[in-house]
Amino acid sequence: xxxxxxxxxVAVRSxxxxxxxxRGIALLGMMSVHILPAIGEDGGMTASRLxxxxxxxxxxxxxxxxxxxxxxxxxxxxxxxxxxxxSVSVALRALVxxxxxxxxxxxxxxxxxxxxxxxxxxxxxxxxLGLGPRILLPLGLVWAVGAPLLNHYWRIxxxxxxxxxxxxxxxxxxxxxLRELLVxxxxxVFPWLAYVLVGLGIGRLALSSARVATALLAGGAxxxxxxxxxxxxxxxxxxxxxxxxxxxxxxxxxxxxxAGAVNNASFYGxxxxxxxxxxxxxxxxxxxxxxxxxxxxxSAAVLGLMLLLALRARLLVWPLAAIGGMTFTLYTLHVxxxxxxxxxxxxxxxxxxxxxxxxxxxxxxxxIGRGPLEAVAAALGRAGRDxxxxxxxx
Numbered sequence: 001x002x003x004x005x006x007x008x009x010v011a012v013r014s015x016x017x018x019x020x021x022x023r024g025i026a027l028l029g030m031m032s033v034h035i036l037p038a039i040g041e042d043g044g045m046t047a048s049r050l051x052x053x054x055x056x057x058x059x060x061x062x063x064x065x066x067x068x069x070x071x072x073x074x075x076x077x078x079x080x081x082x083x084x085x086x087s088v089s090v091a092l093r094a095l096v097x098x099x100x101x102x103x104x105x106x107x108x109x110x111x112x113x114x115x116x117x118x119x120x121x122x123x124x125x126x127x128x129l130g131l132g133p134r135i136l137l138p139l140g141l142v143w144a145v146g147a148p149l150l151n152h153y154w155r156i157x158x159x160x161x162x163x164x165x166x167x168x169x170x171x172x173x174x175x176x177x178l179r180e181l182l183v184x185x186x187x188x189v190f191p192w193l194a195y196v197l198v199g200l201g202i203g204r205l206a207l208s209s210a211r212v213a214t215a216l217l218a219g220g221a222x223x224x225x226x227x228x229x230x231x232x233x234x235x236x237x238x239x240x241x242x243x244x245x246x247x248x249x250x251x252x253x254x255x256x257x258x259a260g261a262v263n264n265a266s267f268y269g270x271x272x273x274x275x276x277x278x279x280x281x282x283x284x285x286x287x288x289x290x291x292x293x294x295x296x297x298x299s300a301a302v303l304g305l306m307l308l309l310a311l312r313a314r315l316l317v318w319p320l321a322a323i324g325g326m327t328f329t330l331y332t333l334h335v336x337x338x339x340x341x342x343x344x345x346x347x348x349x350x351x352x353x354x355x356x357x358x359x360x361x362x363x364x365x366x367x368i369g370r371g372p373l374e375a376v377a378a379a380l381g382r383a384g385r386d387x388x389x390x391x392x393x394x
Contacts, residue, residue, distance in 0.1 A: 018310035019070070019207070021317040022303045023063050023324030028354060029056025031334055034111050035350040054284025057114060058295035059302055060327075061192055064118060065199020066207075066303070068125055075204055077130045085388035087126045089381035094122035096377040100332060105167035107339035112268075115331070116166040117187040124189060125196045136201030144194035144292035148279060151183055151191050151287065155273040161185055163268055186269040191287040198296050202303065213307035220300030227294035231263060231282035239280045246275030322361040326371025330357050 029052035036048045072078055072086040101115025128136065161184035164170075170177040182190045205212050235243075263283050271278035271286045282290035309317045323330060334353055342352055364371065370378060 016070075017314065017317060017321045018213070018307035019063065019066055019303070020321035020324035021306040021310060022059065023327050024320035024322070025302055025306070025324075026056050026059040026063060027323055027327045027331060027334075027357070028320075030060065030114075030331070031353055031357075032056075032350060034109075034334070034338060035345055035353060036347065037345055054291065055295050055298045057187065057285075058195055058292075059299040060114065061118070061121065061187075061195035062199040062202070062296065062299040063303070064121060065125065065196035065201075066203035067199075068122070068129065068196070069200045069203020072129050075206060077132055077204065079130060081389065083130050085385040086129060088388050089385040090122055090126055090129065092384040093377045093381040094119040096373075096380055097122065097328065100328075100373065102166055102168045102170070104332060104335045105165040105170070107335055109335045109338040111165070111335050111338060112163075112186040113165045113335060114187050115328075117181055117185065117189055117192070120181050120189045121192060121196050124193050125200065128197060128200060131200070133201040133204040136197055136204065140194050140197030140199075140201055140296070141293070143197055144191070144296060145289045147191040147194060148287055148289050148292065151188060151270070152273055152276065152279060154183055155270065158184070158273070161269065184270060186285065188269055188287050191292060194292050195296060195299070198300070202300065207307055208311075210308065210311055213304045213311070216300045216304030217308065218301075218304070220297045220302075220304060222297070224294050224297030224301060227290045227297060228263070228282050231280055231290040231294075234280040235263065239277055242275060242277040243281075246272070246277060319358060319362060322365040323357050325365050325369075326361055326374055328377065329371035329373040330361060332373060333357075333360075 032048045032052045033056060037046055038049045038053075040046045068090060072083070072090070077083070078086050096119075097115050098119030101113055101117070101119060104111075104113045104115060128139075131139075158179075161180050162176075163186065166177060166181065166185075170180075182188060202216065207213070263281055267283055267286045269285050269287060271281060271283075271288060278286075279288045280290060281288055282294045284291065284295075306317060306320075310321075334357070337353060337356070342349060342356075
């Protein structure tokens with residue numbers, strides 16, 4: 001509730017406002033990818049696609065880790081029974097998110113719904129909830145480099161993904177569903193765990209500190225540029241020829257000139273497994289080391305910027321934070337609207353969706369607080385936590 005938020009110390013309110021504002025940017029960016037045209041009148045990629053593709057969903061995932069950290073002790077990770085209670089709470093929240101994701105998969109929205117993957121990410125994050133930033137941040141960066149190598153190796157010679165959004169019908173083939181969620185899908189959880197690990201580490205920092213926020217902005221921007229430049233240099237110095245020789249191998253790619261703009265093309269979660277050289281690209285939705293490091297950097301930079309703005313220009317970021325405080329609900333609504341009531345792939349459709357998000361979120365945050373789906377997930381998580389902490393279980 002808004003009253004409860006105002007009762008908190010100013011630094012804590014600014015921290016939460018900045019995190020929520022970053023979530024708001026992630027949601028608006030993902031909506032732009034779903035709605036706005038990918039190709040402009042000149043035949044090239046539109047500015048919205050160049051900016052948001054791959055980066056918005058990565059920001060969404062990294063902020064999942066930040067949120068988990070804030071919900072499980074913040075700068076002081078829980079230990080013992082409180083940690084076990086928090087783990088049960090996270091598992092139950094993950095279940096709600098997963099089930100809603102499967103429901104949304106049945107809607108003809110044309111969206112690669114992220115929620116089922118998001119729920120699995122929550123589950124895989126549980127063993128790491130008791131760690132601090134000195135372990136989580138390096139571990140997340142190492143995971144971003146190592147997990148794509150293993151993921152590529154496992155996919156060699158294996159069937160391609162179906163590229164279908166998971167639904168309840170997918171549960172009939174649990175092995176195929178698990179493989180797609182973890183390894184081959186649009187948001188492959190095994191390499192994407194890097195986002196959550198880094199987010200957990202960031203969430204264990206003093207996010208109300210201007211110094212930390214500045215470090216996130218500067219360090220994230222530096223990492224993003226370094227990853228992108230290194231990938232481009234490798235492509236320009238022989239890597240691209242290897243990729244052209246290897247070919248796509250039946251793997252779908254974007255409609256853009258593959259040979260001329262591979263790092264601006266958009267893939268479907270992973271690269272082909274036809275050559276190890278694919279791991280040098282930084283293109284969106286490839287889950288390569290350079291893609292993960294680049295988007296970890298951009299995500300950290302956006303979060304740092306929003307934290308700084310929350311400290312210095314609270315009113316400027318409050319509307320974004322209103323959206324970011326109920327992304328579970330608003331993302332679900334967005335997918336449902338795209339399934340029939342408000343379809344389209346143009347600027348006017350996007351603006352209508354954005355207007356609806358603000359029209360709902362601003363009064364809801366001001367007068368009610370937590371979004372409806374967020375409230376359901378929180379209530380179930382709280383029940384699980386209380387059951388573990390109940391005196392009768394001691």
